[in-house]
Amino acid sequence: MxxxxxxxxxxxxxxxxxxxxxxxxxxxxxxxxxxxxxxxxxxxxxxxxxxxxxxxxxxxxxxxxxxxxxxxxxxxxxxxxxxxxxxxxxxxxxxxxxCSGLRLFLADDPFECIISSICSANNSIKRWTKSICQIKENWGDRFGNYYTFPKSNDLLKVYLDDEGEFNSSDIQDISMCTNNLKSCGVGYRAPYMRRASEMFTDEIDLHEIFKMCYDEAFETILEVPGVGPKVADCILLYGFNFREAFPSDVWIKRIVSHLYFEGKDISVAKVREFGMEEFGKNAGYVQLYMFHYARMSGLMKKLK
DNA sequence: TCGCAGGTAGAAC
DNA sequence: GTTCTACCTGCG
Known part of the structure; x- marks a missing residue:
């Protein structure tokens, strides 16, 4: 088609x-x-x-x-x-x-987006991507060569680390324990992911978040450990299609500062407020385009 | 080798 | 409220 x-x-x-x-x-x-x-x-x-x-x-x-x-x-x-x-x-x-032709790549599974976003904090794109792929291959359902992301109640059952797996199974050698979250390279984010799985299994209904206004959704998602303002905005934008979100990290801060404030150092919190105020419903797209503009144009190297 | 990578939690001003 | 610091891990 x-x-x-x-x-x-x-x-x-x-x-x-x-x-x-x-x-x-x-x-x-x-x-x-x-x-x-x-x-x-x-x-x-x-x-x-x-x-x-x-x-x-x-x-x-x-x-x-x-x-x-x-x-x-x-x-x-x-x-x-x-x-x-x-x-x-x-x-x-x-x-x-x-960055002509760049579009939002929205989540098919909002829960996958939540875990991916938690995984992305203080991390590289390459590494969080690899971790999420491993989680899918380990605990998702297989269809042909592809895997779904595990549901929250399934991820909930996964061991946090080698030790947890060793103590709860009949494996004789701890080096054989590779069926756990930390074995996917998520590091200290493993307990955040576990807690998020708990919360989205029996405390927060994913479908309810779609119905909320932006502010309510933001406050709700901030309750999840490992989720700060930047990750929350990524979850709302990519996972729940809240287009007024303006995920603000160090790069967006440098770019906004360069484009609008003569390179002056301003807090990430202020950058977020500025972006939402200035760009409204286009905020999400402006953020996406700013980041790739900086990458492609060489501005990123200049600002570093 | 050692610092960094699209931040956050917890504690200290 | 705002600022400081430790933090898993893999890669250059």
Whole structure:
């Protein structure tokens, strides 16, 4: 099937958004298993020019499949209109030429996004991505070559570390204990992930968060250990489609400071307030574009 | 080798 | 309220 829409699929896939690791890529075709109305459906997506060419296999109608694909890659967002918006602001005007076709890569599974985002804190894209892939392979369900992310009540049962696994099983040699969270390289974030699994199993309903206003959702998600303001905004943006979120980290701080405050040092908290106030419903996209603009244009090296 | 990587928790001003 | 510091781990 064909969807006609401007997008740079590879850029979108590899942009490090904490919704999920990139899909599995072979010769430009990106594939993964996705939930469609409770059924596991395998998608194969390829870009050719301004078209998105895709096939799917599993229990879903064409319309359901297109709707799902449109949600995950945010295909209904009007990029041209957004570029006009950027063009009308002097500070942002040259951004689009460096990341044309970049779109939000939204989470199919919000819980995966929560754990991915917790994992991303004080971490590199490469390492958190690897950790999440290992979690999927260890405890997710397999469909063909692809794995779902484990549900919170399943992740809850996973041992935290070697010692926990050793003490609770009949394994004789502790070096054989590799079926635990820390074995996935998540480090000190393991207990945060465990607690998050508890909370989203019997304290917080994921579906309720979609219905909340931004402020309520932000406060709710901040209750999860390992989730501070930056991670909370990533979860709300990539996991729950709150487009007014403006995830603010050291890089966004440097970029905003450079573009708007003559390089003056301002707190990340102030940058977040500024971004939300200044960009409104475009905040999420502006943040996404700012980060990649800085990467692609060489600004990042200059600011470091 | 040692510092850093798209921050957070906990404690101290 | 704002500022300081330790922190798993893999990679250059």
């Amino acid at each position: 064909i969807v006609e829409t401007p997008i740079d699929l590879e850029l979108t896939q590899l942009s490090g958004q904490t919704s999920q690791p990139p899909w599995y890529e072979v010769d430009g075709t990106f594939s993964n298993v996705v939930d469609v109305k409770g059924n596991s459906v395998i998608f194969n997506v390829k870009q050719s020019g301004d078209f998105l060419d895709f096939t799917y296999s599993g229990d879903a109608s064409d319309k359901q499949a297109i709707d799902k694909l449109s949600y995950i890659f945010d295909l209904d967002f009007d990029l041209d209109k957004f570029y006009r918006y950027l063009g009308n602001h002097a500070e942002l005007a040259e951004i689009p030429e460096f």
